[in-house]
Amino acid sequence: MLKTKESADKLDNLDFKGRQDFNETNRIFTQARIYVCTSSSEGFPNTFLQAWSNEIPVISTVDPSDVVKQNELGIICDSVEGLSEAIKQLLTDQEMYNKYSNNVSNYFKKAHDADFQYDRLMEYINKK
Numbered sequence: 001m002l003k004t005k006e007s008a009d010k011l012d013n014l015d016f017k018g019r020q021d022f023n024e025t026n027r028i029f030t031q032a033r034i035y036v037c038t039s040s041s042e043g044f045p046n047t048f049l050q051a052w053s054n055e056i057p058v059i060s061t062v063d064p065s066d067v068v069k070q071n072e073l074g075i076i077c078d079s080v081e082g083l084s085e086a087i088k089q090l091l092t093d094q095e096m097y098n099k100y101s102n103n104v105s106n107y108f109k110k111a112h113d114a115d116f117q118y119d120r121l122m123e124y125i126n127k128k
Contacts, residue, residue, distance in 0.1 A: 003014070025050060026054070027080045033091065034057055034059055034090055034091065035047065035048070035051035035059070037058060037060035038060070039060075039095045040062075041092060048064075051104075052073065052108040053102050053108055053112070055104050057090060057097065057103075057104055059075045059083060059087060060077070061077055071103060073100060073103055073107055075089070075090065121128040
């Protein structure tokens with residue numbers, strides 16, 4: 001992590017936070033409009049779930065199981081130029097942003113929201 005911090009400190013427009021607990025990370029997400037993931041490879045990023053729980057679309061270089069593309073939860077890119085263009089597009093095209101944000105909200109509730117899943121489980125149990 002020290003090498004990453006040293007590299008980050010050289011950039012004026014980057015604030016390296018280091019490790020944060022869940023609540024602090026979530027507070028940061030609540031202030032964001034988009035989430036950009038630049039990993040070269042990744043399993044399923046927990047940060048996607050944290051972004052989606054706050055109705056934030058993702059722009060990413062990875063798409064685990066094509067979940068982002070299939071559910072239109074953001075934009076997948078394969079280059080720095082693509083990331084830059086996607087960021088500009090999503091921050092300036094309000095209609096596109098609203099579409100992705102609504103898709104994120106619906107997807108997260110259906111697939112990951114604990115209260116929604118609990119209600120579904122109770123419905124299932126009560127039918128038997």
